[in-house]
Amino acid sequence: MLVAERYSHVESRKREGAHYTPEIFADFISENIIQNAKLGKTIKIVDPAVGDGELLISLISVHP
Numbered sequence: 001m002l003v004a005e006r007y008s009h010v011e012s013r014k015r016e017g018a019h020y021t022p023e024i025f026a027d028f029i030s031e032n033i034i035q036n037a038k039l040g041k042t043i044k045i046v047d048p049a050v051g052d053g054e055l056l057i058s059l060i061s062v063h064p
Helices: 002-006 010-016 023-036 054-062
Strands: none
Touching: 023 054
16 A cells, blocks of 8 residues: 555646655756856746745755
């Protein structure tokens, strides 16, 4: 039953179209954005698929 429990959320996510980015991936992406972007005093970030905001949270908390 462990497998059934692990994937119990799949049906609701398919129905809602919800796929959330794990924190470790968000941190990896935010590190790469910061390293490769030419940043000024003000930057604008657009995340049209914001979901639960994990990428934005990572950018703010890891790189204040």
